Amino acid sequence: xxxxxxxxxxxxxxxxxxxxxxxxxxxxxFELFSKxxxxxxxxxxxxxxxxxxxxxxxxxxxxxxxxxxxxxxALPASVYKDFMIVKDGGQTVVFKVxxxxxxxxxxxxxxxxxxxxxxxxxxxxxxxxQVAKMSKSMDIxxxxxxxxxxxx
Amino acid sequence: MELQKFKNILxxxxxxxxxxxxxxxxxxxxxxxxxxxxDLNEAKIFFGIINNDSTESVEIDFNNxxxxxxxxxxxxxxxxxxxxxxxxxxxxxxxxxxxxNKTPIxxxxxxxxxxxxxxxxxxxxQQALLSLQSNLNKxxxxxxxVNKINKPVELLTVKx
Numbered sequence: 001x002x003x004x005x006x007x008x009x010x011x012x013x014x015x016x017x018x019x020x021x022x023x024x025x026x027x028x029x030f031e032l033f034s035k036x037x038x039x040x041x042x043x044x045x046x047x048x049x050x051x052x053x054x055x056x057x058x059x060x061x062x063x064x065x066x067x068x069x070x071x072x073x074a075l076p077a078s079v080y081k082d083f084m085i086v087k088d089g090g091q092t093v094v095f096k097v098x099x100x101x102x103x104x105x106x107x108x109x110x111x112x113x114x115x116x117x118x119x120x121x122x123x124x125x126x127x128x129x130q131v132a133k134m135s136k137s138m139d140i141x142x143x144x145x146x147x148x149x150x151x152x
Numbered sequence: 153m154e155l156q157k158f159k160n161i162l163x164x165x166x167x168x169x170x171x172x173x174x175x176x177x178x179x180x181x182x183x184x185x186x187x188x189x190x191d192l193n194e195a196k197i198f199f200g201i202i203n204n205d206s207t208e209s210v211e212i213d214f215n216n217x218x219x220x221x222x223x224x225x226x227x228x229x230x231x232x233x234x235x236x237x238x239x240x241x242x243x244x245x246x247x248x249x250x251x252x253n254k255t256p257i258x259x260x261x262x263x264x265x266x267x268x269x270x271x272x273x274x275x276x277x278q279q280a281l282l283s284l285q286s287n288l289n290k291x292x293x294x295x296x297x298v299n300k301i302n303k304p305v306e307l308l309t310v311k312x
Contacts, residue, residue, distance in 0.1 A: 016264035
């Protein structure tokens, strides 16, 4: 049996806590994206997604250090493989993936920044090629027409 | 003479002074009598009714009465239970439908709080995805430098 993701536990633990900001985008949002976006690539990325979760720490230095340590423990190398590491100035961005068989079930981004560390992870059936394509263009056309979407 | 004799016995019977033997004789006489005397014909009917009443048997089929009553009771009970069950099903269905209609769609959670407003959820979603995009771009854009390897490879190829 696959190891349970500890990222959800970390997210639930700090969500709503002082010094942390959490954002959890549900699958209903992705369905809305599909209705609005003209980008086929965007639709291809989001159709397999179950959730996108973002957690940022904006408290004290010790709080941020504890935050990094906890994330590090939650991402054992045996389960999460390095995808890409980008160092830009004082900031390091680490991308990791978790696969189960042929499927990528988690795509994790950790921004190591002294001002605002960020943990972002995608969960579901993730197509890495589509995620990479999405990075080329994110001008999501149609969002300005949101108000025209009829309430059902 | 005989006629008058039995009429006297009849009178004694009505008065309650007749003997049992006299009553038997009178009854026996009346069973065979077919004359026109009104008193004797009336007595004949009277004695006939009493006799029929004494020998008539009443047949009551208790089983039928019991079964009929039981079946009616069961049918009534079944109808009541069916009515209650149908009412409950309708009530629960309505409650379910009303609750379903009332439950708003949660597009996102911000600091644990549900966001049902599309515009607000969209704003946060865009920020999140743009953050992902910009950081991915930092890495993938640098991969363009890999193309520079092609030049020396081309040169080497031509040389050979």
